[in-house]
Amino acid sequence: MDKQQQKLVLYNTLTRRKAEFEPLHAPHVGMYVCGPTVYGDPHLGHARSAITFDILFRYLTHLGYKVRYVRNITDVGHLEHDADEGEDKIAKRARIEQLEPMEVVQHYTRRYHRAMELLNVLPPSIEPQASGHIIEQMELVNRILANGYAYESEGSVYFDVARYNQDHRYGILSNRNVDELLNTTRELDGQTEKRNPVDFALWKRAAPEHIMRWPSQWGEGFPGWHCECTAMGRKYLGDHFDIHGGGMDLIFPHHECEIAQAVAAEGEEMVRWWVHNNMITYNGQKMGKSLGNAITLEEFFTGSHPLLAQAYRPETIRFFILQAHYRSTVDFSNEALQASEKGLDRLFEAAERLAKLTPSDGPSTIDVSTLRTRCEEAMCDDMNTPIVISHLFDAAKAINTVHDGRATLSADDLAELQSAFRLFMDDILGLRSAAPSDEKDEAYRRAVDLLLSVRQQAKQNKDWATSDRIRNELSALGFVVKDTKDGAEWSL
Structure with a gap:
C-alpha cells in the first residue's frame, strides 16, 4: 500500500469517536504529550504512556509526516493534596534530603531518560521543563485575568469555573456536569480563599517553607500544575496544534483545565485531537x-x-x-x-x-x-x-x-x-530483533557462533564438561541455546 493511500484513524477523546486523522498543516504534525513529574523513579505507568506515543511518533514519521513531538518535564512539581494545596513534592524531597530542588530534578530526569533508552523510546523533538517557562505561564495567567475568567485572592490567582461556564462549557473532555461539580464538591480546609471549591489555581502564593518560588505581580509563588502544558504547548506548537496526549487519568482535572485555560486566554480551543492511553492495573x-x-x-x-x-x-x-x-x-x-x-x-x-x-x-x-x-x-x-x-x-x-x-x-x-x-x-514497534544490523552486531554473532562451534567439537570428542560449561555460561549471560540435528541455534 502506498503511503499516500494509508489513512490513519485515531480515537479522539474529545469527540468520543474514531475518525480519520488530518493534520492542521500537513505534512507537519504538532504533538504534545504530558511527560513525567521527576520526583521519583519512573514506573510501569510512565512506560505505558511513553511507549504509546513513541509508537504514534514512529508511525506518523513512517507515513511521511514531519512531526514536532514535545514532551514536557514537570519539575515545578505536583502538590501534595491536590492541585491547589500542600507542599510541592520536589521541594519536599529536596528539603528532606537537604538538596537543591534542581538536584532532585536532575537525578530523576537522568533516571527517566535511562529507562526510556532501555525501553527503546525515541527522544522527543523538544523536552521543555516547567521551571524554564515561568514567564510564559505568568503571561497565560495575565491573559485569563484580563478576559475576566480568573480572580486574585490573598496572593493567589484562581480560575473562575462558574464564570467560564456561563460563556463556554467546562467538562467538555470528561463529559462532566459543572453544575453538579459546583453543588457537590466539598470545601476543603485552607480553600476558603476560593469562590468555589472547583476553582483551580493558576498561580499559588508560596508559604514561608516553600522552596520553589518565583517573584510575580501577585507576590512570590509558583504556577498551578495545569498552566505549564498550555503555556509550553502554545510556545512550541502554536495557537493550534494537532495532538495532545497522556494517560487517561489526566483527562480530569488536568486536561479539562488545559482546555478551559486555552479558551479563556484565546477564545477558542488549542488542541484538535486528544489521545489517551489507558492504565496499568494490578488485581483490577x-x-x-x-x-x-x-x-x-x-x-x-x-x-x-x-x-x-x-x-x-x-x-x-x-x-x-x-x-x-x-x-x-x-x-x-x-x-x-x-x-x-x-x-x-x-x-x-x-x-x-x-x-x-x-x-x-x-x-x-x-x-x-x-x-x-x-x-x-x-x-x-x-x-x-x-x-x-x-x-x-x-x-x-x-x-x-x-x-x-x-x-x-x-x-x-x-x-x-x-x-x-x-x-x-x-x-x-521498536522491538530490537536479534538479527544483525551492523558490523558490531555481526562480530557479536560470529563470536557466539565460534563458541558454539567449540562446544560442538567438544561434544564430538565426548568432552561433556567443556560442552556443558559453554552452554551454562552462555545461559547465565542470557543466551538461549537450542541443539538441532545440524548443530545448535542461539537467541538472546
Missing part, C-alpha cells in the same frame, strides 16, 4: 504511586520487587505493553510477563532465522506478500498493535516453515518478507 486496581502498588522500571529490570518472580528485560516490558491496545487496560502479573517473554523470544528467533534464509531458484510455495499491507491496515486502525503482533507471529510460522525445509521463497518474496518484518518489528 490502578497501579500507581498514589496507591502504593507501583513497581519501578528499575525493579522490573533487576527483579528486586517482592511482587516480581524474576527480572524482566526492557524489551519484554515493551512487548507486554504493546500486546494490549493502547485504550485497553493492562493487568500486571508475572504469568503475563513470562508469557510475553516467551512470545517475544519466538519473534526474535524468527528474525534471526529470517536473516539467514536463502532464496530458492524457483517460485515461492507460500504466500508472504501481504504482511506489509495487513500490518499497515492494523496500524492505521487506531494503532492496533496487538493485531500487528499477531501478523508478525503468522510471519514467524512461515519463516520457520521455510527454515525447516518445508517451503520455499523466491528472491523477491524473501526480500519483501525481510523488509516488512524488519520494518514493523524494529522500526515501528
Whole structure:
C-alpha cells in the first residue's frame, strides 16, 4: 500500500469517536504529550504512556509526516493534596534530603531518560521543563485575568469555573456536569480563599517553607500544575496544534483545565485531537504511586520487587505493553510477563532465522506478500498493535516453515518478507530483533557462533564438561541455546 493511500484513524477523546486523522498543516504534525513529574523513579505507568506515543511518533514519521513531538518535564512539581494545596513534592524531597530542588530534578530526569533508552523510546523533538517557562505561564495567567475568567485572592490567582461556564462549557473532555461539580464538591480546609471549591489555581502564593518560588505581580509563588502544558504547548506548537496526549487519568482535572485555560486566554480551543492511553492495573486496581502498588522500571529490570518472580528485560516490558491496545487496560502479573517473554523470544528467533534464509531458484510455495499491507491496515486502525503482533507471529510460522525445509521463497518474496518484518518489528514497534544490523552486531554473532562451534567439537570428542560449561555460561549471560540435528541455534 502506498503511503499516500494509508489513512490513519485515531480515537479522539474529545469527540468520543474514531475518525480519520488530518493534520492542521500537513505534512507537519504538532504533538504534545504530558511527560513525567521527576520526583521519583519512573514506573510501569510512565512506560505505558511513553511507549504509546513513541509508537504514534514512529508511525506518523513512517507515513511521511514531519512531526514536532514535545514532551514536557514537570519539575515545578505536583502538590501534595491536590492541585491547589500542600507542599510541592520536589521541594519536599529536596528539603528532606537537604538538596537543591534542581538536584532532585536532575537525578530523576537522568533516571527517566535511562529507562526510556532501555525501553527503546525515541527522544522527543523538544523536552521543555516547567521551571524554564515561568514567564510564559505568568503571561497565560495575565491573559485569563484580563478576559475576566480568573480572580486574585490573598496572593493567589484562581480560575473562575462558574464564570467560564456561563460563556463556554467546562467538562467538555470528561463529559462532566459543572453544575453538579459546583453543588457537590466539598470545601476543603485552607480553600476558603476560593469562590468555589472547583476553582483551580493558576498561580499559588508560596508559604514561608516553600522552596520553589518565583517573584510575580501577585507576590512570590509558583504556577498551578495545569498552566505549564498550555503555556509550553502554545510556545512550541502554536495557537493550534494537532495532538495532545497522556494517560487517561489526566483527562480530569488536568486536561479539562488545559482546555478551559486555552479558551479563556484565546477564545477558542488549542488542541484538535486528544489521545489517551489507558492504565496499568494490578488485581483490577490502578497501579500507581498514589496507591502504593507501583513497581519501578528499575525493579522490573533487576527483579528486586517482592511482587516480581524474576527480572524482566526492557524489551519484554515493551512487548507486554504493546500486546494490549493502547485504550485497553493492562493487568500486571508475572504469568503475563513470562508469557510475553516467551512470545517475544519466538519473534526474535524468527528474525534471526529470517536473516539467514536463502532464496530458492524457483517460485515461492507460500504466500508472504501481504504482511506489509495487513500490518499497515492494523496500524492505521487506531494503532492496533496487538493485531500487528499477531501478523508478525503468522510471519514467524512461515519463516520457520521455510527454515525447516518445508517451503520455499523466491528472491523477491524473501526480500519483501525481510523488509516488512524488519520494518514493523524494529522500526515501528521498536522491538530490537536479534538479527544483525551492523558490523558490531555481526562480530557479536560470529563470536557466539565460534563458541558454539567449540562446544560442538567438544561434544564430538565426548568432552561433556567443556560442552556443558559453554552452554551454562552462555545461559547465565542470557543466551538461549537450542541443539538441532545440524548443530545448535542461539537467541538472546
